Amino acid sequence: MRNLAIALLLALPAATAALAEQPLKVGSKTFTESHVLAEISAQLLEANDFEVERRLGLGGTLIAWEALTTGEIELYPEYTGTLTEAVFKDRDVDAAMLEQVLAEHGLRVASRPGFNNSYAIAMDREVAGAMAITEISDLAAHPKLLFGFSHEFLNRGDGWPALSNHYGLEQQPIGVEHALAYAAVTAGELLATDAYTTDGELDRFDLKLLTDDRDFFPRYDALLLVNANLPPRAATLLAGLNGRLDEAAMRALNRRVAIDKLSPREAAAEFLSQQGMVTEAATAAPGLLDRVLRNTATHLRLTGIALLMACLVAIPAALALASRERLARALLYTTGLLQTIPALALLALFIPVLGLGSAPAIAALFLYSLLPIVRNTLTGLFAIDPVLKDVARGIGLTPRQQLLHIELPLAAPAILAGVKTAAIISIGTATLAAFVGAGGLGEPIITGLSLNDQNLILEGAIPAALLAVAVELLFEWLERGLIPAHLRD
DSSP states (O other): OHHHHHHHHHHHHHHHHHHHHHHHEEESSHHHHHHHHHHHHHHHHHHTTTTTEEEHHHHHHHHOOOOOOTTTTTTEEEHHHHHIIITTTTOOOOGGHHHHHHHTTTTEEEEEOOOOOOEEEEEEEHHHHTTOOOOGGGGGTTTTTTEEHHHHHHHTSSSSHHHHHHHHHOOOOEEEHHHHHHHHTTSSSSSSSSTTTTHHHHHHHEEEEEEEEEOOOOOEEEEEEETTTTHHHHHHHHTTTTTTHHHHHHHHHHHHHTTTTOHHHHHHHHHHHHHHHOGGGGGGOHHHHHHHHHHHHHHHHHHHHHHHHHHHHHHHHHHHHOOOOHHHHHHHHHHHHHHHOOOHHHHHHHHHHHHHSSSHHOOOOHHHHHHHHHHHHHHHHTTOOOOHHHHHTTTTHHHHHHIIIIIIIHHHHHHHHHHHHHHHHHHHHHHGGGGGGGOOOHHHHHHHHHHOOOOHHHHHHHHHHHHHHHHHHHHHHHHHHHHHHHHHH
């Protein structure tokens, strides 16, 4: 026992060093400002010899919060109003109590950059002027106006339900991705949407923020939330950001991304350089080709693992149950039911169990791949002429020999077609994996949507489309090579 204790004590420094060498994982939500603040944090840490892994664009508040509390990330930008009104909506928590409540969850505030980014309601400036709408209360006189709000705003405690009650508004808004809503308002497809007061795109689309004349929205002071995994030295570095960003400075940074088309990485590097906190040399970003190759490799890894798992489960299951009609139908219904669950919902359901990253993405892709493989395998087996099976039994073939020499060769074209369908479905669905920090070709697509950057969207969409075409051609080649011509017709 004494020797064991000594060994553990000797191993402790090594274990501590190993933990220290783990990269710090910096997260963000999907909108521009969150990306910029996360990049500022990441680059500041990198400039001071910390290795950083970026998990940006994690989706809504609750996904990012879950990632922080479970240790999937070490920090992400948040706001006081979001914490009090959304995260702790079931508790009577105000800004003065936040530090205490966060501590109960093993979290703390590492930095308060210094600006308030409140929610607001935005309209096209000319339209608002023509309708004489300057305050939110003015909207009550126009109950038929079409509003489009972000999905999160539609369900938040400080969002539309409470706002409509507070102001007596009767409009029936629709859910619209935040990055698309501003353009829709400018185009006249929507009359109003939710906005952030520091959003750089307000100037780009010439939007007017309506006055919150009945003081509905709370303050949304920016915070950098961190958990206990963040080293003290890293927390000290982040504390150096205290008070360095007021509303005007943050809006200017957002404008650099939204209008001047800098990337969040470039805008963050510019800010830190101006503040004398890092050198520009420390912020070099991977080139386009490197990003495409990296994201494609990740995409292939996610889909390949999920597809292999699905084949190993679906084909044997279908073979085992093909002779039992009721069980075969139950298998089809079960896999079909899984296919009806929206991909984002499935990913969100897996996060509490599997965390963020590749695991929930692979699990979701695996489940989505089951149906086409099961269905096609059963279809191929059911299509075999019963006379052939009788002949096989008549000449003395064992069930195993019948399977290997008769059933599988005849069903192979249908099975391979099912695997091909599952592969193509997985390639498309895997673009959503970026919402849970799994990377892949969905990463530039989601980032491009949040930043309204068409080039980034195409950076992910074009390789994903080409990858699907390449997989289609690969399976056609395999079919010609593995399956005799008379069985392919």
